[in-house]
Amino acid sequence: MAVASMDAAIQHKLPKLDYAVSRSRILNVLTWLTGLGFVVTLFLALFYAGTDVTQGNVQRVFYMHVGSFSGGATAFFVTVIAGIAYLRTRDPKWDRLAVSSVEVGFPLMLITLATGSVWARPIWNTWWTGDPRLNSMAVMMLLYAAYLTLRGAIDDPERRARFASVYGILAFISVYYVFIVIRTRSDTLHPVVIGDSPVESSAEGKPNLDVAMIITMSVASAWWMLAAITLLWHRVRTENIAEHVRSIKARLLDQ
Amino acid sequence: MPVTPNTDAYAILGYAVVIIILAALVAYLVWKQRKLTSERAELEQLERESKQK
Numbered sequence: 001m002a003v004a005s006m007d008a009a010i011q012h013k014l015p016k017l018d019y020a021v022s023r024s025r026i027l028n029v030l031t032w033l034t035g036l037g038f039v040v041t042l043f044l045a046l047f048y049a050g051t052d053v054t055q056g057n058v059q060r061v062f063y064m065h066v067g068s069f070s071g072g073a074t075a076f077f078v079t080v081i082a083g084i085a086y087l088r089t090r091d092p093k094w095d096r097l098a099v100s101s102v103e104v105g106f107p108l109m110l111i112t113l114a115t116g117s118v119w120a121r122p123i124w125n126t127w128w129t130g131d132p133r134l135n136s137m138a139v140m141m142l143l144y145a146a147y148l149t150l151r152g153a154i155d156d157p158e159r160r161a162r163f164a165s166v167y168g169i170l171a172f173i174s175v176y177y178v179f180i181v182i183r184t185r186s187d188t189l190h191p192v193v194i195g196d197s198p199v200e201s202s203a204e205g206k207p208n209l210d211v212a213m214i215i216t217m218s219v220a221s222a223w224w225m226l227a228a229i230t231l232l233w234h235r236v237r238t239e240n241i242a243e244h245v246r247s248i249k250a251r252l253l254d255q
Numbered sequence: 256m257p258v259t260p261n262t263d264a265y266a267i268l269g270y271a272v273v274i275i276i277l278a279a280l281v282a283y284l285v286w287k288q289r290k291l292t293s294e295r296a297e298l299e300q301l302e303r304e305s306k307q308k
Contacts, residue, residue: 046270058262061269068273107280111273118269122262227277234284241291248298255305 027233034230037223041067041216049216061119063220066193068111071224073175075105075232076144080172083165095161096243098168099151100235104228106144113137124189133182133190140174147171193217 045063052059078101086094116134117127128134147167154160182190193209209217 056262057266058269060266064269064273104280107276111276114272114276115269118265118272122265231280231284234288238284238288238291241288241295245291245295245298248295248302252298252302252305 027230027237030226030230030233034223034227037226041220041223044216044219049213050210055123058119058122061115062193063216065112065115065119066217067220067224068108068115069178069224070221071228072105072108072112073179074225074228075101075108076168076172076175078232079105079168083168086161086165090158090161092157092161092243095157095164096239097232097236098161098164099148100239101232102144102147102168104231104235106141106148108224108228109137109141109144113141129189131190132185132188133178136174136178136181140171140178143171143174 041063045060049060049063051057079098082094082098082101085091086098116137120129121127147164150167151160151164154163182188182192
C-alpha cells in the first residue's frame, strides 16, 4: 500500500508522457510564427530600415545585438521565476524549466556578445576593450556558464535543484547590472541605443534612429523575445522526455 | 565622429554569426529531441517485453 502510494506520488511528479493536443498545437503555431517573424525581422533590418549615414551598414547589426539581449534577458528572467517557484513548491518541473531557460538564454547572450564585437571593430577600431559594459557582460556570461557547469557537479537531484534555484535568482543581478551600467557609469564608451545616456558626449557610435529604425528595433526585440519563449518551450519538452527516459531506466534497473 | 568607410563586410559577418548560432541551437534541440524520443520508444518496448516475461 505504502509502495503504491509512493509510486503514485512519483508519477505525479513526472511530466506527462504525451502533450495534450491543444498544447502541441499552440507550440506548432508558435514555432511557425517564430519562423515567419524571423523572415519579417530580417526584411525590416536589411531592407526597410535606412542605412545609418555615419556608421554605414554595420549599424544594422544593432537590431540583432539589442534584440538578442532582450531574448536572452527574457530567458534568464524565466530562470528567476522558475527558481522562486521551485523553492516554494519543490516540484522538479520548475527545475527543468530553470535549466532549460539558462540553456536557451546563454546562446542568445552569446549572439549579443559576438555581434557587439563585430560592430565594435569598425566603429571603435577594436574587437574588445575593457569597457564596464563589455566586462560586465563577460562576467554575466561566465556566471551562467558556471550555473550549467556546477549543476553537473551535484549528484543529488533535490540538492542540485535547490542550489540551482538560488543561484539562478542571484545570477539575474548581473543581467540587471549589464542593463543599467551604461545608464549610470560615466566611464563607458558604449552608447545607449534607446533612451538617454549620462555620457552621451563620450559614448561612441550612437545611431540617430528615425521612425523606420525605431519600428525595426521594436519588431526585432519583440521577435527575439518570442524566439526565446518558443525555443524554451521546445527545450522544456526535450527535458521532459529526458526525465521519462531516466525514470524508465530506473524502473528497468529495479526489475 | 568621422564617417566610417565601407562597413558592409562587418554587417555580413554580424548576420552570419546570428544565423550560425541560431541554426546550431535549433539543430541541437532537434537532434536531442529525436534522440531522446527514439531512446524512449526503445526503452518502453524493452519494458513491455520484460513485463510479458
